Amino acid sequence: MTFPTFRRLTPLAMGLVVLGAAWGFAPAAEAQTKTQGQPTADDQxxxxxxxxxxxxxxxxxxxxxxxxxxxxxxxxxxxxxxxxxxxxxxxxxxxxxxxxxxxxxxxxxxxxxxxxxxxxxxxxxxxxxxxxxxxxxSPVGKKLSDLSAEILALSVGAAKQWGDQISTEMVTRVREQMLKRGYKL
Structure with missing residues (x-):
């Protein structure tokens, strides 16, 4: 399994990934599913x-x-x-x-x-x-919409940090277990 590397994404691409993930839909993915010349459910x-x-x-x-x-x-x-x-x-x-x-x-x-x-x-x-x-x-809705970009950016940063920590821990533990089993990596 590979995990995305957010550092390689342009700010625009990261914004699209974050927004798509946050809302649970991806307009780009839907647009890519259309085939030329053939009507889709979207068209109808x-x-x-x-x-x-x-x-x-x-x-x-x-x-x-x-x-x-x-x-x-x-x-x-x-x-x-x-x-x-x-x-x-x-x-x-x-x-x-x-x-x-x-x-x-x-x-x-x-x-x-x-x-x-x-x-x-x-x-x-x-x-x-x-x-x-x-x-x-509503007041709370306005606050949410005003803070959404900041919350998403902080969330992506937290997820990246967590992913880095888990990655380090996994590599360390796999290496330890392989050594216990007599394999040197």
Whole structure:
């Protein structure tokens, strides 16, 4: 069994992993399951406008999608860096074009929002979404949504530290047991 190494993940990827794990669903995994040219249950599934609107309200109230706001800027920065490394003499032009392209791609964010709405709508009824919105609009719900990113970051750090400790202990114990059985590692 291998365990993920969080240090190798970009901040964006780590954010997606953490958010996906915290909410128990992975939009990227769902998107990857679609096959080209073949209708999926997603394509045939329909939700009322109210259901999708409630899903968006729940997403907004819980601040669940704020971690995705940096995707385009991060991708733009990575793209800019890639092209500048290959031709540093064109740095000003690359920066200008990358900025223009990023601004042009900004409206595509709505596609992600629509996918997230469907993910929530698929998992929660309209009544459940109303309850979620009501909770996140309450004082304790607002506090939870405000602290979620911090709590998740601290939780990931604690899990990493715990994993490192368990790993060290396991290696030590396996080595000890192998020595007791006459095997030298």
């Amino acid at each position: 599934e329909t939700f009322t406008k109210e259901h999708l609107a409630l899903a968006q309200q729940a997403i907004d109230a819980s601040k669940s999608a704020t971690g995705f706001d940096n995707i385009l800027p991060v991708v733009a920065d990575q793209t800019r860096t890639l092209f500048i490394r290959s031709n540093p003499a064109l740095t000003p032009q690359i920066e200008e074009v990358t900025q223009e392209v990023a601004i042009g791609l900004a409206p595509k964010r709505r596609a992600l929002d629509e996918t997230l709405e469907k993910i929530w709508a698929r998992r929660f009824s309209e009544d459940e979404l109303r309850q979620i919105v009501a909770f996140y609009n």
